[in-house]
Amino acid sequence: MKTFKSTIALLALTILFISCSDESEDPQTATEGTVSIEFDNFVGTSQLNLVEEGSADYTYTTAGGQEFNVTRVQYFISKIILTGENGEVFEDELNVSADADEIKGYYLIQESESASQIIELSNVPEGTYTQITFNLGIDEEGVHEGAAGGILDPATGAPFWNWNAGYIGMTIEGQTAELVEPEFQIHIGGWKDIVPEDGTAQKFYNNVKTITLNLDVDMQVSSSLEPEVHVVTDIQKVLGSIDFTATPAVHSPAAGRTFADNFESAFIVDHVHQ
Amino acid sequence: MCISKHTKQLPLWGLLLFAMACQESDVVKDDTYVFRQPEHFPEATYTLDNNPVTEKGFLLGKKLFNDPMLSRDGSVACSNCHQQGTAFADSQQHPLSKGVEDREGIRNAPSLVNMAFINEFFWDGGVTHLDFVPLNAIESDFEMDESIENVIAKLNNNETYRMLFKEAFATDEVTTPYLLHALSQFMVLMISDNSRYDQYLRGEDVLTNEELSGMELFEAKCESCHAGVLQSDFSYRNNGLDAMPLDSGRNRITENSRDWGKFRVPSLRNVELTSPYMHDGRFETLDEVLEHYNSGIQDFATLDPSLKSGISISNDEKTKIISFLKTLTDREITRDPKFFNN
Numbered sequence: 001m002k003t004f005k006s007t008i009a010l011l012a013l014t015i016l017f018i019s020c021s022d023e024s025e026d027p028q029t030a031t032e033g034t035v036s037i038e039f040d041n042f043v044g045t046s047q048l049n050l051v052e053e054g055s056a057d058y059t060y061t062t063a064g065g066q067e068f069n070v071t072r073v074q075y076f077i078s079k080i081i082l083t084g085e086n087g088e089v090f091e092d093e094l095n096v097s098a099d100a101d102e103i104k105g106y107y108l109i110q111e112s113e114s115a116s117q118i119i120e121l122s123n124v125p126e127g128t129y130t131q132i133t134f135n136l137g138i139d140e141e142g143v144h145e146g147a148a149g150g151i152l153d154p155a156t157g158a159p160f161w162n163w164n165a166g167y168i169g170m171t172i173e174g175q176t177a178e179l180v181e182p183e184f185q186i187h188i189g190g191w192k193d194i195v196p197e198d199g200t201a202q203k204f205y206n207n208v209k210t211i212t213l214n215l216d217v218d219m220q221v222s223s224s225l226e227p228e229v230h231v232v233t234d235i236q237k238v239l240g241s242i243d244f245t246a247t248p249a250v251h252s253p254a255a256g257r258t259f260a261d262n263f264e265s266a267f268i269v270d271h272v273h274q
Numbered sequence: 275m276c277i278s279k280h281t282k283q284l285p286l287w288g289l290l291l292f293a294m295a296c297q298e299s300d301v302v303k304d305d306t307y308v309f310r311q312p313e314h315f316p317e318a319t320y321t322l323d324n325n326p327v328t329e330k331g332f333l334l335g336k337k338l339f340n341d342p343m344l345s346r347d348g349s350v351a352c353s354n355c356h357q358q359g360t361a362f363a364d365s366q367q368h369p370l371s372k373g374v375e376d377r378e379g380i381r382n383a384p385s386l387v388n389m390a391f392i393n394e395f396f397w398d399g400g401v402t403h404l405d406f407v408p409l410n411a412i413e414s415d416f417e418m419d420e421s422i423e424n425v426i427a428k429l430n431n432n433e434t435y436r437m438l439f440k441e442a443f444a445t446d447e448v449t450t451p452y453l454l455h456a457l458s459q460f461m462v463l464m465i466s467d468n469s470r471y472d473q474y475l476r477g478e479d480v481l482t483n484e485e486l487s488g489m490e491l492f493e494a495k496c497e498s499c500h501a502g503v504l505q506s507d508f509s510y511r512n513n514g515l516d517a518m519p520l521d522s523g524r525n526r527i528t529e530n531s532r533d534w535g536k537f538r539v540p541s542l543r544n545v546e547l548t549s550p551y552m553h554d555g556r557f558e559t560l561d562e563v564l565e566h567y568n569s570g571i572q573d574f575a576t577l578d579p580s581l582k583s584g585i586s587i588s589n590d591e592k593t594k595i596i597s598f599l600k601t602l603t604d605r606e607i608t609r610d611p612k613f614f615n616n
Contacts, residue, residue, distance in 0.1 A: 097451075098324075098449070100449070143402065143403065144321070145321060145403075146321045146325065146403045146404070146405035147405035147450060147451035147455055147458075148451050149449050149450070149452075153451060154409065154422055154450060155421075155422040155449065155450040156450075162401075162409045162413055162414075163526070163527075164401075165400060165402060165403065165406040165409070166402075204528055204529075205529070252529060254529040
């Protein structure tokens with residue numbers, strides 16, 4: 001009897017599946033291609049190389065002449081858009097999910113993990129593209145989807161603030177010769193953008209920045225071409241005129257504001273491999 | 275015998291027809307674990323599409339809510355400071371929450387009812403999505419003092435939890451979002467919408483003359499902040515507790531000096547049960563609370579303009595307002611067996 005019931009149930013499910021499944025997909029009309037974007041981290045003109053925590057080997061120098069090294073650099077990239085001069089537009093699909101494999105359009109670039117530094121965009125419509133736009137950080141739309149897995153899971157390393165809940169857009173940590181306890185931590189977060197209803201000054205510091213870069217070439221996308229955009233991120237520019245003795249740690253939106261203002265100048269498209 | 279056989283088979287054919295038609299069944303289902311939007315409430319803010327409530331998810335959330343394993347030394351569960359009998363606020367003996375090693379928190383643990391309908395959480399509004407609320411309690415050093423990484427590791431090492439997460443979320447591995455989703459499923463069903471006041475609004479019950487007078491007085495004297503069906507406009511205000519507020523309150527989140535010492539206007543749902551009152555639990559009775567507005571307002575730069583000269587409330591008016599406030603008590607939520615820790 002049990003087997004019979006199971007058989008009927010299975011049959012019912014099969015019919016459900018058949019009768020409710022989508023019609024066969026429309027034939028592809030437009031041609032699409034793949035674009036890779038590589039984020040390559042630099043400090044000034046030097047390639048970024050991480051050191052161990054506690055290292056007193058100071059490789060880099062700030063604009064103000066303070067020596068430092070770096071143990072960790074990571075940042076979120078989201079909402080990537082490619083545009084062309086003939087109306088070409090590609091908007092990277094966004095999805096926040098508890099299932100790590102279902103997260104789309106949000107990327108955590110980590111210097112410690114080279115695979116994380118290359119973003120592959122598929123289904124980019126054929127055309128000529130001249131500009132790339134993306135967000136540095138995760139804005140309201142992403143935060144308000146609630147708990148998420150994978151690169152957005154705080155238990156597996158997603159930089160996240162509990163007390164002022166939201167993702168930390170960029171993390172820069174290292175050591176400097178300027179401090180007795182040499183560790184510095186620059187955590188640039190804050191996404192709220194709330195204008196008080198009473199007409200008083202803006203509260204909160206929204207440190208999510210939208211960055212638009214010219215490709216400086218006509219990047220061709222088609223099913224047979226897989227171009228790669230090589231973006232250079234200059235950590236020295238993000239640190240700007242930092243004085244480590246005055247600012248050894250940044251852990252709030254207000255304190256991160258001056259660094260977030262440097263984001264735009266810190267990113268350049270170095271070249272495009274066609 | 276024969277009849278019973280037929281009746282046994284009928285539901286199978288029913289299932290088959292249901293499947294072929296792809297339509298909702300008309301069969302009455304158990305709605306114990308279904309999220310229900312009260313008609314007279316603001317629309318739910320919780321992202322139910324991302325995390326629909328299911329029986330298995332809710333029951334897992336309940337087990338987690340009551341499990342001290344979430345704390346570093348296995349001593350503190352969510353339910354320590356959020357008890358059903360007080361509408362999921364702290365016990366009345368704890369003005370400030372008690373964490374691991376009997377560490378004392380800085381604020382009074384508020385009621386968790388009706389969290390599905392609000393946008394910002396905690397006294398300072400620092401969290402804007404219910405899913406992220408438990409992270410604070412777990413990682414705060416004076417609450418559970420545990421890292422989320424360790425909680426996830428402990429859950430993954432527990433066969434029972436692995437099975438329950440698999441049943442609720444079809445996941446082979448316990449991860450943070452599923453833990454938070456289970457807790458949210460448990461919390462969003464804490465809907466308190468069956469007080470005598472709700473029954474009055476729905477035309478199912480009447481209020482006494484004293485309660486109705488109290489409601490009129492409340493509307494005249496309190497409603498500019500305690501507005502709407504949940505008795506809060508969910509703004510942040512300094513209600514004149516101290517001449518020099520020590521807890522920065524909303525300023526911690528906005529980093530704006532004009533928000534120093536401001537706290538969220540709390541909902542007054544079940545206020546009869548949620549003593550002591552204010553962010554630091556300084557007042558034990560509703561009478562003390564009303565007397566504070568009547569005679570105790572302390573001036574400070576951020577004091578709410580509406581409280582500059584206090585709110586004049588006579589003893590007779592106090593009695594009536596308190597009578598009205600007690601109509602906000604919902605004994606159904608405090609006795610609902612689906613929340614029992616069993």
